[in-house]
Amino acid sequence: MHFDGPWSSYASLTRIIGSVVDVWPQHQSKLARDFSLYGDRDRAMLDSIAADILSALGGDVREAAGDYRWTCSRMLDAEMRFRRDGSSANASVDDLLSGIYGSKDDTKRYMNGLLLSQILWPQHAGPLLYFRSEYLASVLPGAVHLEIGPGHGLWMAGILQRDSSAQLVGWDITRECLSFTESTFQRLCPDLKPRLEIRDICDNTWHRPSTESEGLFDSVIASQLFEVVSEPKVAALNIHRSLAPSGRTFICSPINVAAPDHLRRWMHEDDLLAVLRSAGLHPTKLLRFGNQPGAQKIGAGYSLVVEAARSNVGETR
Template sequence: MIETPDPGFVQGAGPATSAVWNSVVSVWPEHEKFLRASFAGRSPDLLDTTEVIADLLARVSRASGKSLESFAADYRHLCEKIVYPEELHFAREGRYRLTTFAEADREVYSNPAVMGPYMNGLFVSDALWFNHASAMNDFAKVYLPRAAPGGRHLEIGPGHGMLLHLALRFGSFASLAAWDVSETSVRHVRSVLATLGQSDRVDVRLMDLASDRALTENRGRFDTIVFSEVLEHLERPDLALERIRDLLAPDGTVWINVPANGPAPDHLYLLRSPAEAEEAVRSAGLEIVRAAAFPVAGATLDRALRKQLPISCVLTAKRA
């Protein structure tokens, strides 16, 4: 049962958001001050998108047999045991700790004790962290309404399936596809879509963006491409952006979400500002159509740049 908001809860927030909030506070009472700062001043649009994210989390939680409190405990573990040590290293050294995919695979991707809580915690963060929720809202309420109906849509690296869910809910596409290099991730996304009763609406397949097959079968095919929180995991992000350019239809656009100054145990590619993100995209032969930047809760963009705080950089681009 979804709990109703307590009297002090954020005005305008929905029941699923309240349930996630209450679950986190129940396992981590000290975090409530952060949550209130993160929700202060959220627009009705952003609160609506937050509710969509929280509702999907609640539905996945029920389908998996895990309680929301279990996801909340993973979120606390993410913040305290996974991200915080990386933030300390970044503050001391001014760089991300790892530099190769092999290192990230050994420490994170092939380590179930890390990977499970990490992915569950990140799912919760999409609702609770202002910069993460704002990026999701940009996709749902700004990018998707501008996409021409009847297009062919692709997401590369769909993670826990949130952006596919938003594309199905707010978009109007003739076809949707999702690619991932991990069989585990492919199974997970298919499971989420099955929970939503949407398995037949998305072609989820094992596909390496860098493979010859990806390009030969799909050059110029897609009207919209989503590439969210993937660039920072790559050793050669330039090659990935060039490949995306070649996959776009002549009038197609790509929506890119990449963090600046966002230390995490599997982040390799460091961008220090939204300007650096824009330059990386332009260097791949793409033209910036629109750009937005969402700093962490409570920080202006100027302060985030000076203090090297995380910023979600959102870019819409087309073939130059």
């Protein structure tokens, strides 16, 4: 794909978008329309992220472009199912593990598709741009970060690229998912490795006192989490327990969006915010990212970013 004017200077973006358009020509107009929303600063940052994605892929960009188209098709299937009968793609974590994450090939295709979505979908690119440029700038060097469900590893790798003294821990519920995080770090940060653990944030044993991770983390990142966990309230409580007294959490969740790995659809952001507040997570900042300006006002899907601090459990400020 050729970009007129300043676009032509963004080599990594052009390579990825060109590969996507090669396998999906009909997608070109939407990509051009979406990228018109960004200014020069954001385009430059997206090009840097695109370079990271190319490195993480190890050169398989055309294959990943096909996986991106496949992922978009699965997203459409999930949306059509919800509109047809009001149900999400999965009723339980077992459904999830036997569905999109039940096949190594499907898991790889989905991870690759989501990796490209980090620069191609405004509702994913916007939160990532904010995370890298604003949120991380407000976290002290050497902080201890936890990412729950690090997946393709792009968010976590961005932390160490900014602060090599940071300490990183990643939790996910399957070894297969963590393998993608490991692969990204091997290619982007071979000398800086996180501690990756198979762990369920909805583990009810966290209700017992004196867990090994209680109060440990300065920062907890939970992007695309609360729509895929079995018990959102338990997950929020355990995030609260894991935060240091002055710690903060960065939460990003889709609102009014269906996907093949979702257990629920948050129809209104107030429903998610009520869960967070009831678990003692006090929102200090709310940001919304959609396909077009004002998308959330007309009932379209969008991403909600919540920065939150610890407060007393049950507080509803």
